[in-house]
Amino acid sequence: MISDHALRLQVLDELAWEPMVNADSIGVTVHDGVVTLSGHLESYWQKRAAETAIAGLRGVRAIADCIEVRLPDQVQHNDDEIAAAVADRLDWVGAIPRGAVKVLVEDGFVTLTGMVTHQYQREAAFRAVDPLWGVRGVANQITIRGAQREIGRTDRVREDIRRALERKGVPAESLAVEEQDGTVTLSGTTRSLHEHDIAVAAAWAAHGTTMVEDKIRID
Known part of the structure; x- marks a missing residue:
């Protein structure tokens, strides 16, 4: 080590x-x-x-x-200007359903709320906001309303996630994957924080995932 x-x-x-x-x-x-x-x-x-x-x-x-x-003086913006810029930016992101995300800005810190159907949409909202001048931080509180999984698909979900990990070079044998009612629980170990993030992203990408419980240890 x-x-x-x-x-x-x-x-x-x-x-x-x-x-x-x-x-x-x-x-x-x-x-x-x-x-x-x-x-x-x-x-x-x-x-x-x-x-x-x-x-x-x-x-x-x-x-x-x-x-x-610490924002430079020339790019200081008040909260209503930031809120307007964030709202406009979200309207231009095709991955996000129009009107699905709500915005609150306080002292340059942006809070995103609302509901979408996939994690990639939640992530797209965050990525649309974080590069804007004036933003000092982003709290992504958007929730996921995943598509309902077919009955009996739990084993298939676990196998789909394991295959996704193997395609990205993450040893699936060191991780345990459980799924119930849209919640995927990951446990076990990864070799790095990077591999941990890949595993979490794979769990979110599985069809119907609404929550990921991350119990992975990094060795």
């Missing part, structure tokens, strides 16, 4: 390599594979880019993102 010192150096190298973030503004500490990011960046999408950049590193078990978003 990689040491915390070696992992910290890899995280610093990866942040320096990522062109979307200013690595000089980010502090990094590592304890038992948990990476804590501190400092400040100019936008929420840069904060997200820092998380994404290091999530795939071997040895990263979890990320605590304490980076503060």
